[in-house]
Amino acid sequence: MINPLHILLVEDDQRDVELLIRHLRREGIQFEFVSVDSPERLQEELLGNRFDLILSDYHLPLFGQSSVLKSVLAITQDIPIIFVSGTVGEDLAVELLRQGATDYILKNRLGRLKLAIERAFAEREERQKRQLAEQALHLKSTRQAAAANFGLRAMAAGNIEALLAGAVDLCNRNFDVKFSHVLQWNRGTEQYECPKMNDGGAIEWVTNPYGVFWQHDEWVSRTITYYGVSDRLGDMPAAIVELGIQSALAARIPGSADSCLQYVLCVYDTEVREFTVDDVHFIEMIAHFLTGALLRLQASDALAKSESKFRTLTETSPAGIWQMNHLGDIEYANPAMCRLLEIEKVDSKLPVKLFDFVDPAERERVIGQLNDSLRGVQCEFMMVLQGSRSSQHPVWVALSSIQVETEHSITMGTCVDLTSQKRVEAELKMVLERYDRALRGSMDGIWEWNLPTHEFYFSPGFFDLLGYGDHEDTSRSDWLVERLHPSDVDRVNAALRQHFRDKQPFDIEYRLQSQDGSYRWFSSRADTMKRDDRGRSILMSGSIRDVDERKHLEEQLIQAQKMEAVGRLSGGVAHDFNNLLTVISGYANLIKEKQPETPIELQAIIDAADRASSLTRQLLAFSRKQVIEPRVIHLNELLRNLESMLRRLIGEDIRLKVRAARGLGPIHADPGQIEQIIMNLSVNARDAMPDGGSLELVTSMVTVDESFAKSHFEVKPGQYVLLRVSDSGSGMTQDTIQRAFEPFFTTKLDGRGTGLGLSTVYGIVKQNGGMVSIYSEEGHGCTFKVYFPMFEGVDVKVPILPKRRLSVGSESILLVEDDDSLRKLITIMLEKMGYQVIAAANADRAEELVSNLDRSIDLLLTDVVMPGRNGRILAEMLIAQLPHLRVIFMSGYTADAMIDRGVLNDKVHFIEKPFSSAQLAQSIRDALDR
Numbered sequence: 001m002i003n004p005l006h007i008l009l010v011e012d013d014q015r016d017v018e019l020l021i022r023h024l025r026r027e028g029i030q031f032e033f034v035s036v037d038s039p040e041r042l043q044e045e046l047l048g049n050r051f052d053l054i055l056s057d058y059h060l061p062l063f064g065q066s067s068v069l070k071s072v073l074a075i076t077q078d079i080p081i082i083f084v085s086g087t088v089g090e091d092l093a094v095e096l097l098r099q100g101a102t103d104y105i106l107k108n109r110l111g112r113l114k115l116a117i118e119r120a121f122a123e124r125e126e127r128q129k130r131q132l133a134e135q136a137l138h139l140k141s142t143r144q145a146a147a148a149n150f151g152l153r154a155m156a157a158g159n160i161e162a163l164l165a166g167a168v169d170l171c172n173r174n175f176d177v178k179f180s181h182v183l184q185w186n187r188g189t190e191q192y193e194c195p196k197m198n199d200g201g202a203i204e205w206v207t208n209p210y211g212v213f214w215q216h217d218e219w220v221s222r223t224i225t226y227y228g229v230s231d232r233l234g235d236m237p238a239a240i241v242e243l244g245i246q247s248a249l250a251a252r253i254p255g256s257a258d259s260c261l262q263y264v265l266c267v268y269d270t271e272v273r274e275f276t277v278d279d280v281h282f283i284e285m286i287a288h289f290l291t292g293a294l295l296r297l298q299a300s301d302a303l304a305k306s307e308s309k310f311r312t313l314t315e316t317s318p319a320g321i322w323q324m325n326h327l328g329d330i331e332y333a334n335p336a337m338c339r340l341l342e343i344e345k346v347d348s349k350l351p352v353k354l355f356d357f358v359d360p361a362e363r364e365r366v367i368g369q370l371n372d373s374l375r376g377v378q379c380e381f382m383m384v385l386q387g388s389r390s391s392q393h394p395v396w397v398a399l400s401s402i403q404v405e406t407e408h409s410i411t412m413g414t415c416v417d418l419t420s421q422k423r424v425e426a427e428l429k430m431v432l433e434r435y436d437r438a439l440r441g442s443m444d445g446i447w448e449w450n451l452p453t454h455e456f457y458f459s460p461g462f463f464d465l466l467g468y469g470d471h472e473d474t475s476r477s478d479w480l481v482e483r484l485h486p487s488d489v490d491r492v493n494a495a496l497r498q499h500f501r502d503k504q505p506f507d508i509e510y511r512l513q514s515q516d517g518s519y520r521w522f523s524s525r526a527d528t529m530k531r532d533d534r535g536r537s538i539l540m541s542g543s544i545r546d547v548d549e550r551k552h553l554e555e556q557l558i559q560a561q562k563m564e565a566v567g568r569l570s571g572g573v574a575h576d577f578n579n580l581l582t583v584i585s586g587y588a589n590l591i592k593e594k595q596p597e598t599p600i601e602l603q604a605i606i607d608a609a610d611r612a613s614s615l616t617r618q619l620l621a622f623s624r625k626q627v628i629e630p631r632v633i634h635l636n637e638l639l640r641n642l643e644s645m646l647r648r649l650i651g652e653d654i655r656l657k658v659r660a661a662r663g664l665g666p667i668h669a670d671p672g673q674i675e676q677i678i679m680n681l682s683v684n685a686r687d688a689m690p691d692g693g694s695l696e697l698v699t700s701m702v703t704v705d706e707s708f709a710k711s712h713f714e715v716k717p718g719q720y721v722l723l724r725v726s727d728s729g730s731g732m733t734q735d736t737i738q739r740a741f742e743p744f745f746t747t748k749l750d751g752r753g754t755g756l757g758l759s760t761v762y763g764i765v766k767q768n769g770g771m772v773s774i775y776s777e778e779g780h781g782c783t784f785k786v787y788f789p790m791f792e793g794v795d796v797k798v799p800i801l802p803k804r805r806l807s808v809g810s811e812s813i814l815l816v817e818d819d820d821s822l823r824k825l826i827t828i829m830l831e832k833m834g835y836q837v838i839a840a841a842n843a844d845r846a847e848e849l850v851s852n853l854d855r856s857i858d859l860l861l862t863d864v865v866m867p868g869r870n871g872r873i874l875a876e877m878l879i880a881q882l883p884h885l886r887v888i889f890m891s892g893y894t895a896d897a898m899i900d901r902g903v904l905n906d907k908v909h910f911i912e913k914p915f916s917s918a919q920l921a922q923s924i925r926d927a928l929d930r
Contacts, residue, residue, distance in 0.1 A: 002052045002121070005031040008045055008079075010056035010068050012037040016107070020055060020084065027114040038062050039071060046075045053117065058085035058096075058104075073100050080120035084113070122460065130429060137425050140278055141398050141418060143174055147285040148319045148414030149400045154293035155412070156404065163293050164263070167286050171267050174282065175249075182253075183264040246272045249279060251287035253294065265290065288313060320397075320415035328353045331410075340395065340417050370401060396422045444543040447526075451537055456480065465522070465546050467515035485511035485519050500537055503528070509547060520548040549710075579819045582914035585609035586825040589916060609914065630670050630768075632791055635699050635721055636660040638674060646682055653692030654685075661700045665790035667721050673764045680761050681725045681784055688729025688782065698724040702787070714771040719790040726783040732776040740774060761786075808834040808921070811858035811928060815839045816846045816874060817890075818866045826861070829917045835924070843869035843877075850878065857882060859928055864891040886927045890915070 007024075011017045017035050024031055034049065036042045039062065045051075056068045063071075072081055080102040083093075093104045102123070103116040150170055157163040164182045171180040184193045245268045253263035265287050292313045314321045320337030324330050329351035338345060346352060358366045401413030445462025449455075456479065466483070484492060488510040499506040506526040511519040526542020588606045592598050639658055647656050667674075678697070685695050702722045709717045732740065741762040761784075765772045769789050776782035813835045817823040823839055830837045838857070840846035843866065850857065860878055862871040875887045888909040909927040911920060 003030050005029065005117075006050065006052045007031050007033040008042075008049075008051040008054045009033050009035040010037070010042060010054065010060070010063075011035060012057070012060050012062065016057065016084075019107070020110075023110045023113060029114065029117070039067065042068065042071055043075070046072065051079055053120070054079055054081045055084055056081065058083050058092075059087065069096065069099055069101055078124075080117075080124060082113075082116055082120065084110075133428060134425065137421060137428070141416065141421060143278070143282050144319065144416050145398055145400045145414070146170060146174060147282060147289070148321075148416065149402070150286060151289040151292075151317070151319075151321070151414065152400070152402050152412055154289040155296075156402070157293050158297070160294055160297050163290065167265060167290055170286060171265065171283065175267050175269075175279065177267050177269040180265070180267045183266060185264070246270055247275070249275045249283055251283045253287045253290045263290070263294070320417070322354070322413055322415060324354055324411045324413075326409045327351075328355060330354055337415055340397070340415060370399065395419050444545045446543055447541070448529075449540040451540065462544060465544065466512060466520075480512075483513040485513070487511075499526075499528075503535075506540075506542065509551075520546060521551040523547045579822050579913065583819075583821045583825050585914050585916070586822075586829065590825075590828065630668050632666050632668055632793075633671050633674065634664065634666050635674070635723060635788070636664050638671060639678070639697060639699065642675060642678055646678070649679070650682055650686040650695060651692075654689055655694040657694065657696045659696070659698045661698075663701070664699050665701060665719060665721055667768075667788040668791040668793070669768045669788065673768070677761050677764055677786065678723075678725075680758065681786075684758065685725065685727035685729060685782070688727055688731070693728040693781075695728075696724075696726045698726070700724070701790070704787070712771060712773075714766070715769075715787060715789075719792075720770070720787045721790050723786040723788070724783060725786070726781065728781045731778045731780050731782050732774070733778050737774050737776060741772075809925070809928065810834050810836070812836045812838065812855060813859045813861055813924070814846060814850065814857050814878075816841075816843065816860070816862040816866070816871065818842055818863060826920070829920055830861075830924075832917070833921055833924075842866055843871075843874040846874060847877065850881070857885060859886045859888065859924065861888045861890065861924070864889050886930075888923055888927050 009017055009020060011020070021033065034045055034051075036045055037060075042063075054072060058068075060068065069081060072079065077100065081100070082102055083096055083104040084107060085104065086107040096104055102120045105113050105116055150166065153166065154163060168180045168182060171177070247269045249267040251265045253265060265283060267283065314334045315336075317334060317336055320340045321332075321334040322330055322337045323332040330346055330353070333341065333343075333346045333352075341352070341357060343352060355363055355367065396418040398416045398418050399413055401411050404410045404412060445465050446459035447462055448457040481489070492508060492510050495506060495508045498504070506524070509521060509523045511521055513519055522544050524542055524544045526540055528537040528539070529541045530537075530539035532538055585606060588602060588609065592602055592606065595602070639660060643656070643658055650656060682695065682697075689695075700722045702720050704712075704715050704717050704720055706717055709715055740758050742759060762772060765786055765788075771787045773785045774782065775785070813830055815823065815826055815830065815837055817826060817839075818841055820841070823841065827837050827839050838849055838853070840849055846862075857878075860875060862874055864871040871889055871891075875889075879885050879887070886909070888911060890911045890913060909923065911923045915923075
C-alpha cells in the first residue's frame with residue numbers, strides 16, 4: 001500500500017469527514033487528503049491532482065443518484081473508489097460494485113475500512129501484473145504483425161536502400177537497443193561498408209568505420225548472436241569495444257549466386273543481454289523479407305527467378321498472406337492462409353470473400369477495424385470457420401493490410417493465427433489466479449532469494465504473517481536481516497553456510513520482528529533451486545510458517561514439567577518431614593502432660609512444630625498431595641462470608657471491591673482450599689501496596705473454546721468459573737512472572753515471607769483441574785485469573801455429625817509404621833489410651849504377626865507409603881482374612897488408588913500427620929464405633 005496515501009474525500013458533512021480522518025489515523029494509515037462537497041470541486045481536483053484513493057458518501061444532495069461514481073469514471077478508471085455510507089442496502093451496494101465501485105463500507109462498521117483499502121490496492125496491483133503479462137504476450141503478436149507489415153512493404157518496395165533504412169528503424173523500435181545498421185560486403189574491396197546519408201539526401205556506401213566485426217567466411221546462411229562475456233572481449237575490434245558494445249545480434253541477407261553484394265543486418269547494445277529465440281526469429285524474418293525484396297529488385301534478367309523465390313518466401317511463410325480485390329474477393333492466399341481458412345486453394349471461378357468467415361453480428365465492426373489496419377493499426381477479431389476438415393468453430397486472428405492503388409484498389413495483407421496465443425493467455429491468467437489463490441489461502445509465506453543480485457521476493461502471505469503491508473520496500477538485501485532477532489543472526493548465518501557447504505535443505509527456526517515491534521517465532525524451510533556451472537547457489541526458494549504459538553506451548557510444557565518435578569520433590573520432603581514433626585510434637589505433648597506447668601522452652605518447641613506443620617501443608621498443597629474433602633460450593637457465597645475478614649486483613653488504607661456475577665455456576669472443591677487461595681492472593685496484593693491502593697475481586701462465567709484450550713493445555717474446553725483478583729500495586733517484571741509459582745521464590749525482604757503463598761495457589765488450582773494466569777506490568781499493578789471447572793453434577797448435602805466425646809478403649813490395634821521413632825511414639829500414645837498394641841515395621845512383618853496371633857484384631861492403623869508393599873495392599877489382604885477389620889490410613893500425603901488424586905472416598909478413614917493424641921483418639925473411636 002502506498003505510503004502516504006493521497007486520498008480524495010467526497011463528503012458534505014464535516015463531522016463525517018473528521019470521523020473518517022480519526023479512524024484512518026487510529027488504524028495507523030499515513031495519508032494526505034483533500035475534501036470536496038460539490039461536483040465542480042470533484043472535477044477540479046481530479047483534473048488538477050493525482051490521488052491514490054477516493055472515499056465517498058453515497059447520499060450527497062448536490063450530486064444526485066450515484067453521479068460521484070459516474071463523474072470519477074468519466075475522468076479516470078485507475079483510482080479505487082470506496083463508498084462509506086450509513087444506509088447503503090445490499091442490492092444498491094451490488095449495483096455500485098457492478099458499475100465500477102471498488103467496495104462499500106457502512107459508517108457504523110468502519111473496522112472493515114483498512115482491510116477494504118488493502119484489498120483494493122492488492123486487486124489493483126494484481127490487475128497491473130496481469131496487464132504486464134498480457135503486454136508481454138501482446139509484444140510477440142505485435143512483432144509478428146510489424147514483421148508481416150514490413151514484408152508487405154518489402155513486396156511493394158522499389159528501392160533497396162530505403163527498405164534497408166526502414167529495417168534499421170524497425171529493429172531500433174522493436175529491440176530498444178543502442179543502434180542498428182546494415183553492413184554491405186563488397187567483394188571487390190573485400191570490406192564491409194555501411195550506408196550513410198550524403199548532403200543531398202541520398203544514401204551512399206562508405207567503408208565501415210567500426211572495423212571488421214566478423215570475418216566474411218563466417219557467414220554460412222546462419223544468424224550469429226554475441227554476448228559480451230569477459231573471456232571473449234578480445235574477439236571484438238577495438239572500435240566496437242570503445243563504444244561500450246556488450247551484446248550483438250546479426251542476420252545474413254544473401255544476394256543471388258552471381259551477385260557481388262551481400263548484406264548483414266546488425267543490432268548492438270551496450271548492456272549484456274541474452275537475445276531470445278523470438279528475437280532471433282524476428283530479425284531472421286526481417287532479413288527474410290529483405291532477402292525477398294533484394295531478389296525482387298535485382299537485374300531484370302533475374303526477375304523470373306526473383307519472383308519464384310519471393311513466391312517461395314510467401315508460400316513458406318508461417319504467416320498467412322493474402323490479396324483481395326475491390327469486390328472483397330480473395331485473389332491470392334498463400335498456403336498458410338489457406339490452412340488458416342481451411343480451404344484447398346483460391347479459385348477465381350468460385351471466389352472466396354474474406355468477410356464470409358466473420359460472424360454477421362461482428363462484420364461491421366471488423367470492416368471498420370480493417371480500414372484502421374490500412375493506416376498501420378493491427379486489428380484482432382474472431383473468424384468462424386466451416387471448412388471441409390471440421391465443423392463450425394472460431395479462430396482468433398491478427399490482421400494487417402495495405403492498399404495498393406491500381407486501376408482497381410487492391411488490398412494486401414498478412415494474417416496470423418492467434419488461437420493458440422489466446423488459449424495460452426487464458427491458461428496463463430488461470431494459472432496466475434490459481435497461484436494467487438494458493439498463496440493467499442496458504443498458512444505459509446513464500447520467499448525467493450537471488451543471491452547474485454541480493455534481491456528478495458516475498459509473497460503476500462509472508463507480509464500477512466508479520467503484519468506488514470505488501471508495499472514494504474524489500475529491494476534492500478538487509479531488509480530481512482534488520483528484522484532478525486539479534487540473538488538469532490549468528491545461528492541463521494551458520495545454518496546458511498552449512499546449507500551452501502553440504503548442499504542440504506535449509507531448515508531452521510528463528511525470530512522475526514513484526515510490524516508492532518514484537519518478535520515472533522517462525523520456521524523456515526528452503527533449498528537451492530538453481531546453481532551455476534561450479535555448483536554455487538544462484539536462486540534459493542523457501543517457505544516460512546508462524547510457530548510462535550507452538551513455541552509458547554513448549555515453554556508452558558517445560559515450565560509445567562519443572563513445576564511438577566519441584567512438586568514431587570516438595571511432596572517427598574514434606575512427607576518425611578511430617579514423620580519427624582509427629583515425633584517431635586508427640587513427645588513434646590507427652591512431656592507437657594507430665595508437667596504441672598508447661599515450661600516456656602517446651603511450649604516454644606510445640607509452637608515451632610505447629611508452624612513447621614503449617615509449612616509442610618503448604619508444600620503438600622503445591623505438590624497436590626494433601627488430602628482434601630471437596631463438596632459443591634458457590635464462589636459468590638464464599639466471597640461474601642470472607643469479605644469482612646478480608647477488609648481487616650488488608651487494612652483500612654486499601655479499598656476492597658467485590659463484584660459477584662449473577663447466575664454464577666457452582667464448583668466442586670474443598671472450601672478451605674478455595675479460602676486459602678483467596679487469602680494468599682489478597683495478602684500478596686496487600687504486600688504489593690505498602691502505601692495503600694485498591695483490591696478488586698470479580699467473579700464471572702467464561703467459556704473455554706478449542707482455540708483457547710490449544711494455547712493453554714492445562715484446561716479443556718467447557719464452562720469455567722473465573723475469579724479475577726486485581727490490585728493497583730507495584731506489579732511484576734517478566735522475569736518475576738516466570739518464577740512466581742516456584743516454591744520458596746519471593747521478592748520480599750528476609751523474614752517477610754516463605755515464598756510458598758503463590759506456589760500453594762498453583763498447587764490447589766491444578767489439583768482441582770483449573771488454571772491460574774498472571775498479567776502484570778512493573779509499576780501498573782497485577783491481575784491473577786483463576787479458572788475453576790463448573791460443577792455439572794447434583795449437589796448432595798452431607799449432614800454434619802456432632803463431635804464425639806473423646807474416650808479410650810481396650811480394643812486390639814495393629815500398628816504398621818516404617819519410621820522407628822514414630823512407631824515407638826504412636827505405641828506409647830495408644831497404650832496410654834488403654835488399647836492393646838501390636839507394632840510392625842512393614843507389611844511382611846505385620847502379616848507374620850497376624851498369622852501367629854491367637855486373638856482377633858479390631859483395627860489396622862497403617863502408614864500408606866512404605867518400603868515393599870504399601871498400606872493399601874496390606875489392608876486389602878487383611879480385610880480378606882478379617883472382614884470385620886476397621887482400617888485407618890495415616891500419612892503426610894497419599895497418591896494411593898483408594899484416594900483418587902488426593903481425594904478421600906466415603907469408606908476410608910484417614911488421619912493426617914502430624915497429629916496429636918487427642919486427634920488420634922478421636923479418629924480411632926470414629927472408625928471403631930461407626
